[in-house]
Amino acid sequence: MWRRYLRFWGADPPADIDNEISFHLEELVKHLSARGLSDEEARAEAARRFGDVGRVRAECVTAEERSMRVSRRRDARDALSQDAGDAFRSLTKNRAFTVGAALILALGIGLNTTSFSFNKALLFPAVPVGDPAGLARVWSQNMARGIFAAPLSEGDVADLTAANRSLDDVAAYRVEPVTMTGGRDAERILAMRATTNLFRLLDASPALGRGFDAADANNDATLVAMLSDRAWRNRFGADPSAVGRDIVINGRPHTIVGVMPERFWFESKDVEVWLPRSLPRADGAREPRSLMAIARLRTGSSLERAQSDMQTLAQRLAREQPRTNAGWDLYVSGLLPFGPGEKVFLGLVMTLTTLLLAAACAHIANLLLARGMERRGEIAIRAALGARRGRIVRQLFVESIALSMVGGACSLLIAVPIIEQIRLILGTRTPYLSDLSLDAGALAITGGMTLLASVLFGLVPALRLSSVTAGDAMKQLSGGPVAGRRRSRPLASVLIGLEVAIATFALIITVLYARATNNYFALPFGFESENVVTFRLDVPEYKYAEPAEAARMLTSVHERLQQLGTIKAAGASTRFPLSVGGGLGLPTEVLTIEDRADIPGEQSPWAISGVVTPGYFETLSVPLVRGRTFDTRDSASSQPVAVISRSMARAYWPDNESLGRRFRLAGAGESAPWLTVIGVVEDIRPFDPTSPQVRQVYLPFAQVGGRALVYFVATVDAPLSRVQDVRAAVRDVDRELPVLDLRTMSDALSNQFSGVRLGQVSIRVNAVIAVVMAISGVYSLVAFTVARRRREIAVRVALGGTRSTIVGALLRQSLRPALIGVALGVVFSALVSRTASLVLFGVNPLDPFTYVSTTIALCLAAAAASCIPVLKATRANSVVALRAE
Amino acid sequence: MGTDPARNPDLLRGTVELLILKALTHGRQHGFGIARWLEDVTDDVLRLEEGSLYPALHRMERRGWLESEWGVSDNNRQVKYYRLTRRGREYLQRESSGWKEFATAVFKVLQTT
Numbered sequence: 001m002w003r004r005y006l007r008f009w010g011a012d013p014p015a016d017i018d019n020e021i022s023f024h025l026e027e028l029v030k031h032l033s034a035r036g037l038s039d040e041e042a043r044a045e046a047a048r049r050f051g052d053v054g055r056v057r058a059e060c061v062t063a064e065e066r067s068m069r070v071s072r073r074r075d076a077r078d079a080l081s082q083d084a085g086d087a088f089r090s091l092t093k094n095r096a097f098t099v100g101a102a103l104i105l106a107l108g109i110g111l112n113t114t115s116f117s118f119n120k121a122l123l124f125p126a127v128p129v130g131d132p133a134g135l136a137r138v139w140s141q142n143m144a145r146g147i148f149a150a151p152l153s154e155g156d157v158a159d160l161t162a163a164n165r166s167l168d169d170v171a172a173y174r175v176e177p178v179t180m181t182g183g184r185d186a187e188r189i190l191a192m193r194a195t196t197n198l199f200r201l202l203d204a205s206p207a208l209g210r211g212f213d214a215a216d217a218n219n220d221a222t223l224v225a226m227l228s229d230r231a232w233r234n235r236f237g238a239d240p241s242a243v244g245r246d247i248v249i250n251g252r253p254h255t256i257v258g259v260m261p262e263r264f265w266f267e268s269k270d271v272e273v274w275l276p277r278s279l280p281r282a283d284g285a286r287e288p289r290s291l292m293a294i295a296r297l298r299t300g301s302s303l304e305r306a307q308s309d310m311q312t313l314a315q316r317l318a319r320e321q322p323r324t325n326a327g328w329d330l331y332v333s334g335l336l337p338f339g340p341g342e343k344v345f346l347g348l349v350m351t352l353t354t355l356l357l358a359a360a361c362a363h364i365a366n367l368l369l370a371r372g373m374e375r376r377g378e379i380a381i382r383a384a385l386g387a388r389r390g391r392i393v394r395q396l397f398v399e400s401i402a403l404s405m406v407g408g409a410c411s412l413l414i415a416v417p418i419i420e421q422i423r424l425i426l427g428t429r430t431p432y433l434s435d436l437s438l439d440a441g442a443l444a445i446t447g448g449m450t451l452l453a454s455v456l457f458g459l460v461p462a463l464r465l466s467s468v469t470a471g472d473a474m475k476q477l478s479g480g481p482v483a484g485r486r487r488s489r490p491l492a493s494v495l496i497g498l499e500v501a502i503a504t505f506a507l508i509i510t511v512l513y514a515r516a517t518n519n520y521f522a523l524p525f526g527f528e529s530e531n532v533v534t535f536r537l538d539v540p541e542y543k544y545a546e547p548a549e550a551a552r553m554l555t556s557v558h559e560r561l562q563q564l565g566t567i568k569a570a571g572a573s574t575r576f577p578l579s580v581g582g583g584l585g586l587p588t589e590v591l592t593i594e595d596r597a598d599i600p601g602e603q604s605p606w607a608i609s610g611v612v613t614p615g616y617f618e619t620l621s622v623p624l625v626r627g628r629t630f631d632t633r634d635s636a637s638s639q640p641v642a643v644i645s646r647s648m649a650r651a652y653w654p655d656n657e658s659l660g661r662r663f664r665l666a667g668a669g670e671s672a673p674w675l676t677v678i679g680v681v682e683d684i685r686p687f688d689p690t691s692p693q694v695r696q697v698y699l700p701f702a703q704v705g706g707r708a709l710v711y712f713v714a715t716v717d718a719p720l721s722r723v724q725d726v727r728a729a730v731r732d733v734d735r736e737l738p739v740l741d742l743r744t745m746s747d748a749l750s751n752q753f754s755g756v757r758l759g760q761v762s763i764r765v766n767a768v769i770a771v772v773m774a775i776s777g778v779y780s781l782v783a784f785t786v787a788r789r790r791r792e793i794a795v796r797v798a799l800g801g802t803r804s805t806i807v808g809a810l811l812r813q814s815l816r817p818a819l820i821g822v823a824l825g826v827v828f829s830a831l832v833s834r835t836a837s838l839v840l841f842g843v844n845p846l847d848p849f850t851y852v853s854t855t856i857a858l859c860l861a862a863a864a865a866s867c868i869p870v871l872k873a874t875r876a877n878s879v880v881a882l883r884a885e
Numbered sequence: 886m887g888t889d890p891a892r893n894p895d896l897l898r899g900t901v902e903l904l905i906l907k908a909l910t911h912g913r914q915h916g917f918g919i920a921r922w923l924e925d926v927t928d929d930v931l932r933l934e935e936g937s938l939y940p941a942l943h944r945m946e947r948r949g950w951l952e953s954e955w956g957v958s959d960n961n962r963q964v965k966y967y968r969l970t971r972r973g974r975e976y977l978q979r980e981s982s983g984w985k986e987f988a989t990a991v992f993k994v995l996q997t998t
Contacts, residue, residue, distance in 0.1 A: 016965065017939070017943075019963065019964075019965070020915075020916055020939060020964070020965050021936070021939065023915070023916075023917065023958070023962060023964050024916050024917045024920070024935065024936075024939075027917040028917065028935070031921070049934065049935050050934065050935050050936040051934030051935065051936035051937060052936065053936065055936075056936035056937065056939050059939075059940035059943075060939050060940050060943045063940060063943040063944050063947060064943060
């Protein structure tokens with residue numbers, strides 16, 4: 001008697017009923033066996049005699065429910081606070097579910113917010129100019145030489161200003177270092193020399209004074225300048241009377257006419273002063289290409305239309321100026337010039353994260369659906385106990401909202417630090433990312449979507465179940481036969497299929513990209529970066545006015561370094577051995593080769609040029625193929641010489657015959673002396689390994705000169721321990737000359753490749769999450785299906801169903817959505833990866849190894865995830881299983 | 886509800902309940918024991934689905950004719966035993982005399998043809 005009441009309050013009546021039924025069935029089988037029936041027959045006969053287990057059970061449960069309803073009808077309580085309390089209790093009671101769901105939500109929202117914030121900052125850069133979307137840049141492009149976007153020549157800018165139909169206005173400018181005196185000290189600062197229409201075109205006006213007039217650029221006009229807010233504060237103490245005063249730039253006084261607002265910047269935040277330059281003229285030079293051009297799109301025009309106009313113009317120029325323009329295209333970009341690879345890559349990451357969001361929503365939906373099914377009983381009981389339908393809907397609604405809020409809050413913990421990291425890594429390299437922060441709109445959109453998904457799917461069980469009677473719901477609990485209920489959870493199956501498809505896609509792309517980046521980093525750079533320190537010197541004109549003086553100064557630093565006893569070798573070059581991607585900023589030179597007819601245009605010989613000191617190749621361990629490298633024999637008065645790369649040697653001369661051959665830089669003119677090839681060195685790989693820019697020519701610093709050099713110092717031991725020696729060496733030559741960008745070569749390189757690595761990481765993170773979600777999704781679907789049928793499975797086992805047939809039936813049924821998902825994922829990957837071949841650095845987008853291995857891996861993972869619950873259920877003691885619910 | 890609709894559910898239900906009550910007059914018993922007793926005494930003629938005993942037992946318990954308790958079976962398993970309450974005993978007496986009269990009446994009608 002007591003016991004009954006204890007059980008009544010403590011345990012659940014359905015378990016007791018299951019216990020009774022299973023006892024009966026077992027005893028019946030024994031009883032029948034004792035009468036001489038075989039095990040098989042006894043089970044079959046027992047099942048026949050007992051009748052429908054599910055129906056019997058449901059009827060018993062209903063009977064119990066009714067008695068409970070009679071005895072324990074509760075007053076309806078309506079306060080929302082109670083709903084919240086219920087939600088809290090329910091969420092804390094099912095901790096695994098809550099943590100899992102909140103984590104998925106946090107990852108989904110967090111990563112997507114990050115990705116959207118990042119992409120938005122790149123695609124719609126927040127620049128302090130009017131209507132940035134209406135701005136277009138025009139670049140020179142020469143894909144045959146691996147130049148994706150280079151500046152323009154004076155003549156080309158003039159032509160595009162005159163001939164365009166889609167551009168309203170074109171401004172030309174160049175950022176250059178100048179020496180400024182007249183504030184406090186003489187200093188080397190960055191200036192932008194721009195056509196006077198630049199500010200009007202950017203729709204930016206000065207905070208103080210006036211902007212440039214067209215007349216300011218006239219040859220006979222007084223020299224004028226505009227200051228940045230920073231320069232105005234630092235050099236003039238924010239004194240409004242600075243306007244009208246003079247500053248001396250490169251030795252000539254300029255009148256300050258205006259000060260730009262604090263938040264204004266264009267191109268670089270380090271530009272401190274703007275100077276006017278005259279408009280480019282059509283009879284201006286077609287080489288070198290060193291002018292940047294920015295344009296305002298005509299209203300109603302688009303980048304695409306401007307691009308096609310520019311193409312026409314480029315073709316015309318190639319005909320009219322074949323010597324300088326054949327092979328050159330004009331390329332129109334938005335404010336940020338994405339290379340084709342970068343575009344593809346951004347698109348890929350966007351696709352991945354968007355799909356991840358979809359997968360996260362699907363996953364949440366699935367979790368909530370499964371939970372809803374699990375809670376059918378609970379909901380049915382509540383309904384039976386008199387809870388109104390609205391009340392149940394409200395409770396589930398509050399639960400979903402609470403869950404989303406937790407997830408949303410946690411997502412900030414993920415998104416904020418990641419965004420900060422990206423800002424630190426990339427912000428120093430592109431000013432457009434230096435203000436990168438979490439985008440509220442992105443957070444609202446991704447958060448809103450997941451909220452919608454969780455509310456929608458959180459309510460499904462309420463909408464589905466609160467309309468049926470408790471008895472019906474209870475009946476459903478008992479489940480039907482294994483094979484006959486294939487479409488028991490079509491919605492869940494679709495969601496799982498979707499998740500698996502997304503995971504497959506993410507995994508294939510990740511493996512492809514991982515193989516690509518492995519290829520990328522596996523290719524030798526062509527030089528040694530271990531134990532090398534690098535720094536930069538930039539010699540100011542105000543101190544060393546004569547170019548020869550500047551060159552002498554830089555040479556003596558080099559000599560001083562070579563005298564250090566603690567180093568192995570030292571050398572310098574006008575540029576870093578690898579340059580930043582997309583062919584930006586690499587100086588290419590057209591060559592005239594002796595004893596060979598000048599071929600104008602596309603076929604003309606060319607090479608990337610660099611100026612180096614003796615010791616450069618030795619310091620960076622660039623192998624010498626034949627001949628010699630530069631040494632003290634090469635001086636301003638000796639025969640002009642050059643060292644060339646192996647690829648260049650191969651491209652322009654028969655094998656082994658390049659030494660002693662002569663060529664000329666076409667840009668230097670007919671009167672320039674021939675350069676004699678004295679050595680051939682191994683290629684140094686360009687940033688983009690598929691680029692043809694391995695044709696390189698090196699000229700001796702002693703014969704060319706210059707104002708700035710990047711130094712490389714190879715040390716015997718840890719490179720950083722020699723930093724003091726290096727600084728001392730520079731100080732010995734000039735106490736005041738600042739040592740710029742002093743760091744180890746490995747640091748410099750890792751900075752160089754931070755973008756590639758960031759991409760690698762972001763793709764991998766996406767894939768890992770997608771796969772984990774998909775596999776856990778498959779697991780939970782199967783586990784849930786099996787749990788619902790556990791009793792039935794146990795009965796089948798008890799009644800003689802062989803385990804293998806039951807396992808087979810269950811697996812077939814639960815693996816189906818996963819396998820369909822894998823197939824869809826493979827097809828989608830095949831479609832997308834083709835378009836991504838640009839960033840795959842030579843990896844076949846349909847690489848069979850990748851497709852086969854990922855497909856197998858995912859199928860195995862899905863099968864394993866399904867097997868665990870199925871095997872558990874069929875192995876379980878039928879009694880335990882029957883009692884489990 | 887629950888039994889074969891082809892038969893007369895009310896009649897059968899009433900019958901099953903009476904038979905259960907009768908089975909329990911010999912002392913407490915579990916569902917399986919009731920089924921075996923029924924099989925023995927009816928010489929397997931009734932052939933009712935044994936599963937249908939359970940909804941009946943639960944129903945009858947709710948009406949207060951039976952009470953249940955958890956005990957241990959011969960082979961040491963936890964099992965639910967049912968026993969008659971005073972109300973159940975009274976109901977059995979009342980109904981079985983009613984049944985006898987009904988059966989006699991039907992028998993008479995059948996004999997007269």
